[in-house]
Amino acid sequence: MQLSKNFPLRELLRSQTATRMGFEEQFTPSPVIIDHLRLLCQHVLQPLRDSLARAVFVNSGYRCPRVNQAIGGSPNSQHLTGQAADIEVAHLSIEQLYQRIKNSALPYDQLIQEFDQWVHVSFNPAGGRRQCLRAVRQNGKVTYLVDTI
Numbered sequence: 001m002q003l004s005k006n007f008p009l010r011e012l013l014r015s016q017t018a019t020r021m022g023f024e025e026q027f028t029p030s031p032v033i034i035d036h037l038r039l040l041c042q043h044v045l046q047p048l049r050d051s052l053a054r055a056v057f058v059n060s061g062y063r064c065p066r067v068n069q070a071i072g073g074s075p076n077s078q079h080l081t082g083q084a085a086d087i088e089v090a091h092l093s094i095e096q097l098y099q100r101i102k103n104s105a106l107p108y109d110q111l112i113q114e115f116d117q118w119v120h121v122s123f124n125p126a127g128g129r130r131q132c133l134r135a136v137r138q139n140g141k142v143t144y145l146v147d148t149i
Contacts, residue, residue: 003038004046012037012061012085017071029062029082036082037062040123044106045085051104052089059118060086078110084122086114094119102132102147112144 001009013029029037040061049056063071063079078084089097098113101121109124114135132147 001034003034004041006049007041007045009034009037011058012041012082014058015060015063015067018064018067021067021070023064023066029064033062033082036123036125039125040083040085044108044121044123045087047106048101048104052092052100054089054091057088057090058085059088078122078124083109083124084120086118086120088118113147 003009003012045056045058060079061084062082063073063077065080067073068075068077068080073079079086087097088094092100094113094116098111098119101108101111101119107123107128108130109122109128110120110131110133111122112120112133112135114120115137120135133144134147136143136145
């Protein structure tokens with residue numbers, strides 16, 4: 001199943017954690033989640049991929065509750081609803097990718113530069129907050145700093 005012209009559903013369901021822990025069977029998303037993934041691809045990921053003319057690699061898209069818990073994800077994570085993806089682009093640093101999305105007209109809801117390892121981007125059909133954050137570790141805990149620049 002294609003979510004947009006260059007995003008097959010399987011790309012947004014892939015999970016190294018699920019494979020490693022042996023519970024891929026829980027990766028059967030509901031029709032609502034598939035619709036959210038389609039909107040994320042159509043409004044954010046596909047336009048980004050088109051503008052870069054390069055592959056946007058999805059590290060994490062939809063997460064079933066079991067995977068989200070296993071990785072220590074937020075119980076309110078938009079990954080659980082199919083509204084978020086963690087991404088990288090080979091020819092850009094994480095900071096460059098973050099800045100490119102932040103300064104674009106893409107209708108993202110939340111953008112997080114996480115530990116200089118990946119960029120979290122989400123889409124909410126009800127409207128985008130355009131919230132920009134940076135995830136950092138401080139005293140052994142994850143802290144989200146509001147990025148107002």
